[in-house]
Amino acid sequence: MASTWPVSLEDIRAAARRIAGRVRVTAMAQSVSLSEIAGVPVHLKLEHHQTTGSFKLRGATNAVLSLSPAERARGIVAASTGNHGRALAYAAEAEGAVATICMSRLVPENKVSEIRRLGADVRIVGRSQDEAQQEVDRLVREVGLVMVPPFDHPAVVAGQGTLGLEIIGALQQVSTVLVPLSGGGLAAGVAAAIKGVNPKTKVIGLTMERGAAMKASLDAGRPVQVEELPSLADSLGGGIGLDNHVTFAMCRDLLDDVILLSEAEIAAGMRHAYALEREIVEGAAAVGIAALLAGKVRANGPVVAILSGRNVDMEQHRRVINGEMLFAEDGR
Template identity: 70%
Template structure:
């Protein structure tokens, strides 16, 4: 099935120099005091496009052949990969088409359009959007840059693992948002190759966590995609998954799922205690600690993966108002 290894991640790091910014690592006094161990926050939500996705998209685009670039790029996205691919394509003057479902928040659609990409809204799930991508590849010859199940994308996300251990070499645990698995697989591959004893825990939402369902089943399975505060973690992993399922199965030490209330608590803590605006997917690592579902042993690194939240929704959460579209 293949995999992504430390040399691939190191090569990606060299390739994306100047295309991304190395993001800051800070110590959270509030979480460190609450947990009794040092808790560090990797502020990747401050990345150029507001999420970690720029790393993988930039590496994958940089690896394309000239003929592939000339045809233009296309991808399915829940928002952040689309924005990252649009940005990477714009830097090189490439055509970009982003296919998304009706569940993607309007603010993410607007940002992708602002970057000059073509946006197609297709169906009610990431799987529906992927069918349109497949059609565009077959009929128009566009070059697909998948959001997670792609060696270049995984290696690009893995550069975060290198930065984390350079900043916190004594880290014992890393908490990573988990969706299709490109981020978790890349970070785990880089971190465990550098420090084999480190534990990497994936965190997702209880509502429609495709990777967790697939790991439990022992094979990729489909799940219903439903509204959630962690909208960036939605979508399937692909029944023909080539890389991320096996890498997450082999490299992750645990996977935990959060309720909508626990995700909201993570968003609220990030804003109220850390003075950081993060989206639901970016707050799940904090939520995992606050809920007690992960009990850290030794220095711990939490990845704040994205900030691209609708600010009306964010205001409702931090003001403890009901949030539309996420109740069961």
């Protein structure tokens, strides 16, 4: 089956060589508190310490470096829930290219302002990732910009997979890897890397209960649309694309399970990260911790939870830490 995947282990290794020196190799730290709770060693992959505050820099950098000089000169465009846009703006600027980032009105202002600060042309369109993508398609069609999607692209997936290589390189005996799941770029890349080296390691995708497009698509056996709802895990929002070419098949074949988390469980994960791990993370990055706290993960050996990003609105973070419930359990 591995030969049919759009991204191979060698693609990921090539991406690692390509982005070396431009992207940080992030640390992995064992959590005493979570290890006691889980009954097995639990390690946190501190990817939120990445240069732009999230794992997205890996895929964006690999994709930009994979473009020809002529393609970069035309300008780069993408839809984003925030972190991909920030990473792409950074990667494009580093190579002398201009990035245009299209986002919905659901993207928090702190993420929008940071993307503007990095020199990107920001366009706010509609109330969903799908509507923002329509503007991207128009700019590609009418202006000739080159699209670098946030997840459904081989170079992006390969770049995200370098995170998996770092995990398996640091902890070869890892039993289970917990990966935040949205469009599937991170999950697909990490799973391909991990299972390419050790097929017995479980890779579990984690996402919020409402608006989980990849989970709904996997259940349906094909990409489907879902309503995008406000969530603490706003970075996990958005569809996977009805014409998904890469991540749906890889997640279907490579993920061992997908676990859904409530808003209360995600909030508990953020609070634990802050109070016991001394880490500030956004809701999407707290899902691995949340699943362990909720007893939704059972493992017989070492676990790695990826803390994928820290680009949280600090006022929102303060309110969560103080125990406020920002979104109802139905996501509204």
